[in-house]
Amino acid sequence: xxxxxxxxxxxxxxxxxxxxxxxxxxxxxxxxxxxxxxxxxxxxxxxxxxxxxxxxxxxxxxxxxxxxxxxxxxxxxxxxxxxxxxxxxxxxxxxxxxxxxxxxxxxxxxxxxxxxxx
Numbered sequence: 001x002x003x004x005x006x007x008x009x010x011x012x013x014x015x016x017x018x019x020x021x022x023x024x025x026x027x028x029x030x031x032x033x034x035x036x037x038x039x040x041x042x043x044x045x046x047x048x049x050x051x052x053x054x055x056x057x058x059x060x061x062x063x064x065x066x067x068x069x070x071x072x073x074x075x076x077x078x079x080x081x082x083x084x085x086x087x088x089x090x091x092x093x094x095x096x097x098x099x100x101x102x103x104x105x106x107x108x109x110x111x112x113x114x115x116x117x118x
Contacts, residue, residue, distance in 0.1 A: 089106075090104075
């Protein structure tokens with residue numbers, strides 16, 4: 001019986017640690033999916049439900065940047081890129097109908113719309 005309660009305690013501790021780590025941010029299910037630039041779909045963002053994603057397109061051959069993403073407690077989209085030559089990005093975002101608007105916090109002139117892809 002003691003082993004049973006020890007096992008339950010270990011599971012509860014693991015669940016608590018998982019909640020603590022994921023509590024720093026979340027993945028908004030409304031953002032999950034593929035979004036194409038509203039001008040010509042040459043740039044696409046893919047946001048996976050597990051907090052991973054990528055940005056790529058047809059502007060340059062094989063251009064693809066993978067990242068982890070989360071929504072901060074202050075509702076800022078944070079992209080942490082896997083490549084050392086790409087800095088992390090923080091963006092304000094809104095979703096209206098099937099349009100995602102991304103605005104870079106460090107350069108508000110980078111304000112682009114993306115359409116949800118089927």
